[in-house]
Amino acid sequence: MKIAFTGKGGSGKSTLAALFVGYLRASGHRVLAVDADVNVHLAALLGVTTTAGAALSHPDNVRRVRTHLLGDNPRVDGVEHFVATTPPGPGSNLVTLDAADPVLAGHATRLDDGTHVLHVGTYEPQDIGSGCYHGHLAILENLLSHLSLDAGDWVVCDMVAGTDAFANSLHAQFDVIVVVAEPTPESVSVARRYRELAAAAGVADLLAVVGNKVADGTDREYLTRELGGEPLTVLTTQAGLRRARQRGVPPRVQDLDDVTPLAVIAEHAGGREMPGERRDALMRTLHLRLARKGWVRAAHGDVSTQLAEV
Template identity: 40%
Template sequence: MKIAFVGKGGSGKTTLASLLISHLADQRRPVLALDADINQHLAVALGATEDEAAALPALGAHLPLIKDHLRGANPRIASADAMIKTTPPGAGSRLLRVAEDNPVYRACVREVGGARLAVTGPFAERDLGVACYHSKVGAVELLLNHLVDGDGEYVVVDMTAGADSFASGLFTRFDVTFLVCEPTVRSVAVYRQYLDHARDFGVRIAVVGNKVSDERDLEFLRDRVGDDLLTWLGRSDHVRAAERGEVRPIGRLEQANRAALAAMCALAEATDKDWPTYQRQAVEFHLRNARAWGNDRAGADLADQVDPDFVISPDALSRSGHAPVPN
């Protein structure tokens, strides 16, 4: 399952992502965590020190390696330099699995708090005034376009806050998007905005209430979110301890809050994979980006990178020389 966490800034999005990642790692589920937020806090939320988090390799710094590896022997892509963040896979491309050994993972993925984590990297001083953060997130979009996850395998992405997630096609790369919502008017407004933007793309959104103190908070969310409210987490001593830098085992999380994590996993695992739609949306956003800026930058028509007969799937993974994904 590919899962995204979105929500208003300060809603607890990164905290909930880290709790779910720790929950999965504790159950020895194959999980790959990706920090795609402009505020790079997921590593610390998983238990790294600030110095350890700052030392993590950035995906954006390894973009040439990522492109070269994913390109493989795809004859439609003249060179790794010709790839852009939306380039979809085709026959000959190298596909990825959640848990495997490959040059990209060796360069960019590190174990943090029992989970495997890759980060886009922070917004650096050299970027100020000349770049947008979504240029860094492009590495995540490329990886997800080429990644085949099997049953019981998880990719969990902490997205940037608010509606900024819609600045690229990355928002379509997930089986379930968990929108973290506080019982506040401003947090609900972000939920409605996200719902409006995602409606035409078949994005499955489930709301997870956070910082729910009492029945009035819960009724507020039920009234404004309705059936989209999947579950909720209450105030947590476990989370408060983590915010003070005290790392506790996930088993010490309050029982009701662990039940909320289990409900999130149950929803994800009950969601059917739709590989043809996944490929179609990758192609759609690739063509949008090609027309908007990619063709001019490449000096070529990047529509030629699209393989009309290819659909990423477990079968395509097997044909590319990988072992079958687990059933």
């Protein structure tokens, strides 16, 4: 199961993602947590210290990971022609959640045998004036498309705030996308826009809106009215979480007054894995769209031949 958390900046999506990771760990699941936000908050909330050299998007790491994923796939003419939407093919290596997996062993922080944390990275001084975070996320797209999960495995991703997932293939890479919304006009407007774009992209059914920082019944009514329906679940204002953050320590599931919202999210996601045929069709469309871009042809040639049939 691959689940993403997104929403307006400051909505609490990173904190909710961290709590959900903790809930899954306590339930005995294997979990890969991926911090894909430019602010790199999820890793810190899980107690992981990040460095530029360890970031998945560091050029050396990108090459290592893509070289491993490429394997002996004859449809890709070398790692230089590995693009964001390059699909696995014959001879490709897939990433598993086994602790000994080369990608996890080489690039993730191990919290325990069943829990690992990866961080994509952020802007660095050398990126000023010439960098784009969408480019950083390309290696995450590669990782997600080359995953092989066992039953009960989870990937939990903290996404970039807002609707940036529609600038690449990430909106098609998950089974569930949780949009975290506060009871404020700015936050619900992001949730509504995310829903509009998801409908246009053919993935509206993947979305689940979760209310956060809800103080009372008026807040609940506001979310329901402005979103055109009740959220999947809501988290009320949590004094325990606030105190943990004020002390500068990672939030824990035990800091919640009630873990029911986390259980509701897990129950909603259970069994909602996207059928392989549907994901293949979505990713094929996105790959061909990217293949038609002039800059892709100039840099990588005709990458449409990376598909099984063109």
